[in-house]
Amino acid sequence: MIKSKLLNSLTRTLGGIGYRMTERIWRLGAGARLFFLTIFYSGESFKRFHLTLREIYFTGVMSLLIIVVSAFFVGMVLALQGYNTLQKYGSSEAIGVLVALSLVRELGPVVTALLFAGRAGTAITAEIGLMKTTEQLSAMEMMAVNPIARVIAPRFWAGVISMPILATLFSMVGILGGYIVAVPLIGVDDGAFWSQMQANVDFRLDIVNGLIKSLVFGVACTMIALFEGFDAPPTAEGVSRATTRTVVISSLTVLALDFVLTSFMLVI
Amino acid sequence: MNPNIVEIDNLSFGYKGRLLHKGINMVFPRGKVVAIMGGSGSGKTTLLRLIGGQIKPSKGEVRVDGAVVHQQDRDGIYKLRRKMGMLFQHGALFTDLSVFDNVAFPMRELTDLPESMIRDLVLMKLNAVGLRGAYNFMPTELSGGMARRVALARAVALDPNIIMYDEPFAGLDPISMAVICDLIRSLNDALGATSIIVSHDVKETFLIADYVYFVASGEVAAEGTPHDLMQSTLPFVHQFVHGEKDGPVPFHYPASNYQAELLGHKSAKSN
Numbered sequence: 001m002i003k004s005k006l007l008n009s010l011t012r013t014l015g016g017i018g019y020r021m022t023e024r025i026w027r028l029g030a031g032a033r034l035f036f037l038t039i040f041y042s043g044e045s046f047k048r049f050h051l052t053l054r055e056i057y058f059t060g061v062m063s064l065l066i067i068v069v070s071a072f073f074v075g076m077v078l079a080l081q082g083y084n085t086l087q088k089y090g091s092s093e094a095i096g097v098l099v100a101l102s103l104v105r106e107l108g109p110v111v112t113a114l115l116f117a118g119r120a121g122t123a124i125t126a127e128i129g130l131m132k133t134t135e136q137l138s139a140m141e142m143m144a145v146n147p148i149a150r151v152i153a154p155r156f157w158a159g160v161i162s163m164p165i166l167a168t169l170f171s172m173v174g175i176l177g178g179y180i181v182a183v184p185l186i187g188v189d190d191g192a193f194w195s196q197m198q199a200n201v202d203f204r205l206d207i208v209n210g211l212i213k214s215l216v217f218g219v220a221c222t223m224i225a226l227f228e229g230f231d232a233p234p235t236a237e238g239v240s241r242a243t244t245r246t247v248v249i250s251s252l253t254v255l256a257l258d259f260v261l262t263s264f265m266l267v268i
Numbered sequence: 269m270n271p272n273i274v275e276i277d278n279l280s281f282g283y284k285g286r287l288l289h290k291g292i293n294m295v296f297p298r299g300k301v302v303a304i305m306g307g308s309g310s311g312k313t314t315l316l317r318l319i320g321g322q323i324k325p326s327k328g329e330v331r332v333d334g335a336v337v338h339q340q341d342r343d344g345i346y347k348l349r350r351k352m353g354m355l356f357q358h359g360a361l362f363t364d365l366s367v368f369d370n371v372a373f374p375m376r377e378l379t380d381l382p383e384s385m386i387r388d389l390v391l392m393k394l395n396a397v398g399l400r401g402a403y404n405f406m407p408t409e410l411s412g413g414m415a416r417r418v419a420l421a422r423a424v425a426l427d428p429n430i431i432m433y434d435e436p437f438a439g440l441d442p443i444s445m446a447v448i449c450d451l452i453r454s455l456n457d458a459l460g461a462t463s464i465i466v467s468h469d470v471k472e473t474f475l476i477a478d479y480v481y482f483v484a485s486g487e488v489a490a491e492g493t494p495h496d497l498m499q500s501t502l503p504f505v506h507q508f509v510h511g512e513k514d515g516p517v518p519f520h521y522p523a524s525n526y527q528a529e530l531l532g533h534k535s536a537k538s539n
Contacts, residue, residue, distance in 0.1 A: 130363075139360035142320050144346035145377045 031227045034148075038156050038226070041149035051154040052161070059120040059155070059222075060162030064169070066119050067112060071103075071170040074111060075177025078102055082178075083186055093192035097200045099178035100171075104201060104210045108171035110258050113217035116163060117250035121225035124155055125246040128229025129239035152226050159222025160215065167214035209265045216257060221250045270334055273298045273430055273462045274319055279328035281311070281318060288314055290486040291328065296430075301456050301463040303473045305508070306483035312466040313357075315483070316432050319464070320352060321345040332430070350378065353423035353461075357435040359415040361407040367394070367418050368403040374425045393421040396458075397451060413444025417451065424455055430462050431455070437469040445469075449476055470509055474498065482508065484516075 045052045082098040128151065131137050137147045175197075182188040201207070225246045232242035274296035281289045288311040296302045304312050317323050318330050324338040331337070332348050340348060361370050371390045375381055381389070394400040397417040407415060416436065423431055433452060437445050453476040456463040467473045473480070474494035482490040482497070482505055490497060490505045497505055507515030523529070 134358065134363070135356045135360040136362055138322065139354070139356055139362075141322060142349055142352065142354045143374045143377070144349040145374070146346075150377070 027231070030231060031223070034152070034227050034230060035223050037148050038153050038223070041146060042153045042157065044149045045153040045157045051150070052157050055155045055158030056162055059116075059124065059158045060166060062123075063116060063119045063162070063166060066115055067166050067170050068173050070111065070115055071108075071173035072177040074107060074170075075099060075103065075174030075179075076181045078107075078174070079178035079181035079186070083182060083188070092186075092188055094196055095178070095182045095188055096175075096193035096197035099182070100175055100197045100201050101206060103171040103174040103178075104206050106258070106262075108167045108174065109210050109213040109217055110254060112163065112167040112170045112214060113221055113254040114251055116159075116166065116218075117221045117225070117247055117254070120159065120162075121221050121246045121250050122243050124159070124222070124225040125229040125232070125243045126239060128152075128155075128226060129232035129234075129242050132230070132232060133234040133236075133239060152230065156222050156226060159225070160218045163218025163221070164211050164214040167210065167217075171210070205265075209261075212265075213258065213261050216261060217254050220253050220257060224250045224253060271297055273333055274464065275331040276315070276319075277329050277331065279318065279330060280326045281314060281323070282326050287326075288486055289325075289483075292483070292486075292488055294481055294488065294491075296462055296464055297479075298429075298462050299456075299460055300478040301453060301465065301476055303465040303467060303477040303480045304483060305466075305468060305470070305473060305480055306489075307468065307508070310483045311486065312468075312483060313434050316354070316434055316464065316466055319430075319432065320349060320354065350426065351429045352432060353426070353428035353430070354432045355416070355419050355423045355434065355436055357438055359407075359419035361410075361415055361419055361422070363407050365407075366403070367399065367405045367407070367410070370407070370418060371422045371425055373422065378426065389425070390421075393425055394418075396424075396455065397421045398447070411444070413440050413447065416440065416444070416448055420448070420451060420455070424459060424461075427459055428461060430464065431459075433463065433465045433467070435467055436465065437467060437472045445472055452476055470511070 078099045079095055082095050082102075083092055086092045086094055086098065128137075131151065137151065140147045140150060179193060183190050183193055228242040228246045228249070229239075232238045272295040274294075276292055276294040279289055279292045280287060292315070294302075294304070294315075304315055306312050314323070318325055319332065319337065321330075321337045321340065329336045329338065333351060335344070335348060337345070337348060361367075362373065365373065368390055371393050372386050375386045375389060391400055391403065394403055397420055399414060399417055399421070402410070402414065402418075407418070410418065420436075431452075436448050436452065440448065449472045452463060452465065455461070465473060465477060474497075477494055480492065480494055480497055481488050484504050490500060490502050492500070498509060500506060500509070504516045506512070513519055
């Protein structure tokens with residue numbers, strides 16, 4: 001009796017694990033399929049670029065405020081913390097390099113992607129999910145209009161285009177924040193701040209690598225947000241869960257991808 | 269020319285191991301208003317999705333203008349859908365577009381018409397449903413009846429041969445219901461189209477339909493003109509048409525023995 005109960009419970013547990021694994025693999029496959037279909041049906045997004053431009057406004061321009069304000073504070077905190085440590089070693093003039101490299105290489109792309117997932121990613125998921133719930137995507141299908149070409153692809157390219165621009169702005173505003181704290185407030189030499197930065201920040205190794213990271217994060221975050229919306233069960237609860245998943249999966253993906261990309265970039 | 273624009277031949281459809289339709293046969297003659305009626309969950313809307321090629325049948329076929337829908341590739345399906353217009357249950361208007369842009373949507377997406385001509389056509393369609401004055405409203409500013417009328421204008425934007433209506437009267441006040449009822453008939457006659465109405469509102473549907481199919485338990489339970497069906501002595505049709513609460517369609521969903529379940533529950537609790 002006890003043996004059979006134990007066997008039943010073991011079977012249920014293993015079955016549950018198997019079900020969850022299969023479901024996740026299935027979702028990964030469905031996501032990859034949507035990604036390739038999006039690329040395949042992207043012609044419309046460029047032929048009628050106003051569709052993509054409109055989405056750039058909603059995903060990129062509307063995210064500007066949170067990106068700029070966050071960047072400003074991140075830059076200021078970096079300068080404060082950096083100065084605190086650097087002055088112990090008598091190299092407080094290197095504060096400009098520290099702020100710039102931290103922002104351009106890591107914080108710019110990563111924090112922008114995390115903020116983008118929270119601000120624009122959730123909006124994309126909720127919008128697509130609600131379009132599905134209210135049968136707008138079905139209506140489009142019935143009008144012989146492909147929703148992937150008309151709805152998904154323009155949003156995808158808008159995210160991919162917006163992310164590097166936002167990350168660049170993040171780094172620029174962050175450096176400005178760092179400058180304001182380091183030079184006028186703390187009193188670090190103005191010339192040393194900029195000249196050390198100019199001498200030590202490499203265009204190819206630092207700026208281009210940062211841009212590549214933000215581009216990859218743009219593809220990942222936007223695609224996750226679009227897939228979660230497209231795959232959301234057409235109920236209020238379904239859309240709410242999909243929106244939460246967008247933030248969680250995007251954030252973890254960005255952090256994992258950052259590690260992988262940084263490893264490759266440091267080796268190459 | 270085939271007198272029937274849509275033909276459903278021995279169609280079966282099921283999912284998750286449950287057979288929703290079991291060998292359904294229906295024809296939809298050109299120029300007529302044909303209704304598909306039945307209780308909630310009887311698969312009426314699924315029939316519209318099968319006609320539109322959004323899902324594939326398990327057995328049998330749906331032919332639209334002679335073409336077997338599920339055998340078409342994506343381009344073929346889209347070509348067939350250009351002959352169709354569909355009014356969804358809640359309108360399915362694009363919430364980020366104005367009334368004008370919603371009606372203009374299929375014209376802009378599927379034709380190369382100049383914007384000046386699209387403007388005139390949209391205003392004509394909106395005038396036909398009595399909402400020309402609301403062209404710059406957003407969908408959130410419309411009442412349920414108005415949204416349904418805008419969706420109807422959008423469904424007929426490209427003068428389709430087949431117009432499908434999914435529960436067009438659901439949730440409307442009596443005035444809006446009468447307006448939609450009148451519009452379905454008049455637009456069908458003006459466009460020379462074929463209308464397929466899925467509904468469970470007997471009074472309104474019988475008022476405008478030329479022919480009615482009753483679907484129950486996955487089969488066509490009865491068919492005929494509204495007049496014939498009003499006189500029908502078939503138990504299911506009689507119960508449905510006269511809105512009786514018990515009959516062949518039972519009040520209770522199938523369940524285990526009531527007494528046994530209550531007693532079982534009691535003894536389980538006492539344990």
